[in-house]
Amino acid sequence: MACRYCTGTPYFKIDVNRQKEWRVMAKIGFIGMGNMGYAMLKGALKIFSPEDIVFTCPSESRRESIKAETGVDYAQSNAECANRAKYIVLAVKPQVYDVVLKNIHDIVTQEHVIISLAPNKTIEDVTKSLGTDKRVVRAMPNTPALVGEGMTGISYDDNAFTFEEKDMINEFFNSFGRVVKVNESLMSAVVCASGSSPAYVYMFIEALADGVVQYGIPRSQAYELVAQTVLGSAKMVLETGEHPGMLKDKVCSPGGTTIRAVAALEANGFRNALIKASDECYKKCTGEK
Numbered sequence: 001m002a003c004r005y006c007t008g009t010p011y012f013k014i015d016v017n018r019q020k021e022w023r024v025m026a027k028i029g030f031i032g033m034g035n036m037g038y039a040m041l042k043g044a045l046k047i048f049s050p051e052d053i054v055f056t057c058p059s060e061s062r063r064e065s066i067k068a069e070t071g072v073d074y075a076q077s078n079a080e081c082a083n084r085a086k087y088i089v090l091a092v093k094p095q096v097y098d099v100v101l102k103n104i105h106d107i108v109t110q111e112h113v114i115i116s117l118a119p120n121k122t123i124e125d126v127t128k129s130l131g132t133d134k135r136v137v138r139a140m141p142n143t144p145a146l147v148g149e150g151m152t153g154i155s156y157d158d159n160a161f162t163f164e165e166k167d168m169i170n171e172f173f174n175s176f177g178r179v180v181k182v183n184e185s186l187m188s189a190v191v192c193a194s195g196s197s198p199a200y201v202y203m204f205i206e207a208l209a210d211g212v213v214q215y216g217i218p219r220s221q222a223y224e225l226v227a228q229t230v231l232g233s234a235k236m237v238l239e240t241g242e243h244p245g246m247l248k249d250k251v252c253s254p255g256g257t258t259i260r261a262v263a264a265l266e267a268n269g270f271r272n273a274l275i276k277a278s279d280e281c282y283k284k285c286t287g288e289k
């Protein structure tokens with residue numbers, strides 16, 4: 001299905017004499033094609049076509065293999081990427097933000113929409129580098145975007161974008177999962193809830209599988225049993241709207257197996273471990289020691 005904003009017409013009038021080779025236009029430009037950029041690109045291709053997207057990546061072999069796999073073209077530089085797309089996703093580590101923002105500084109106009117993914121960079125941090133008249137969306141996606149089940153928290157100044165741009169921003173993030181808009185002051189909490197937490201969910205799956213492999217279940221079946229249970233339980237929370245505690249109570253038969261396991265989890269600090277993990281994640285986001 002094609003994106004309804006994709007008209008095939010270029011977004012920017014560019015100096016064709018100076019930069020002839022940049023005339024093929026895209027809608028979304030990814031700067032960085034690592035874990036998160038690639039996951040978003042793959043997810044976005046469920047509704048955007050390859051011609052709508054352009055990316056950059058310093059590794060030539062990775063560039064070529066992603067192009068061959070997806071049909072998405074790459075730009076030769078970050079500046080070229082910014083010149084070829086209106087929506088620019090900064091999918092690079094915070095440590096290289098300064099370099100990348102310098103690369104695109106002279107290209108980015110007030111027409112661009114910059115989408116920043118770094119957990120510790122505020123909208124103000126980015127506009128300080130690019131110019132205070134530039135428009136930035138702060139976003140915290142997660143890697144399940146790769147399979148179209150991502151969760152993204154976003155934050156932006158409502159007055160800075162047109163209705164069509166806000167629709168496009170939603171459509172982009174919805175193309176690889178769900179999206180919620182929050183106040184920027186809550187973005188560090190979003191990192192704890194959904195940006196970093198897939199790692200803990202994988203640990204949960206691995207640990208529970210370890211627990212049952214002890215009793216003779218082959219590992220591949222253990223992963224299937226546990227992963228589908230996580231998927232189904234998550235769907236129950238999202239689709240029934242019931243309180244997670246109520247859903248838990250419905251599994252715990254009086255005097256049964258589950259309540260005995262729940263008691264063991266409580267005795268071993270299961271909930272406390274997750275709350276403490278969020279505290280550490282939050283501190284790292286906000287720069288607190």
Ligand SMILES: NC(=O)C1=CN([C@@H]2O[C@H](COP(=O)(O)OP(=O)(O)OC[C@H]3O[C@@H](n4cnc5c(N)ncnc54)[C@H](O)[C@@H]3O)[C@@H](O)[C@H]2O)C=CC1
Pocket residue numbers: 031032033034035036037056057058059078090091092093094096099100117118119140141142143195196
């Ligand atoms: N991995 C995750 O689960 C999530 C990551 N994020 C954020 O997304 C951003 C990217 O993270 P990852 O994809 O995990 O990192 P990564 O290290 O997997 O990928 C970074 C990519 O940037 C490229 N790169 C490095 N220097 C560059 C430059 N000068 N110009 C263009 N590309 C350059 C690298 O070659 C690599 O492809 C980070 O800010 C991270 O905090 C946000 C949510 C979740």
Ligand SMILES: O=C(O)[C@@H]1CCC=N1
Pocket residue numbers: 119191195196
């Ligand atoms: O670990 C990190 O810093 C990034 C941000 C959220 C997930 N991964």
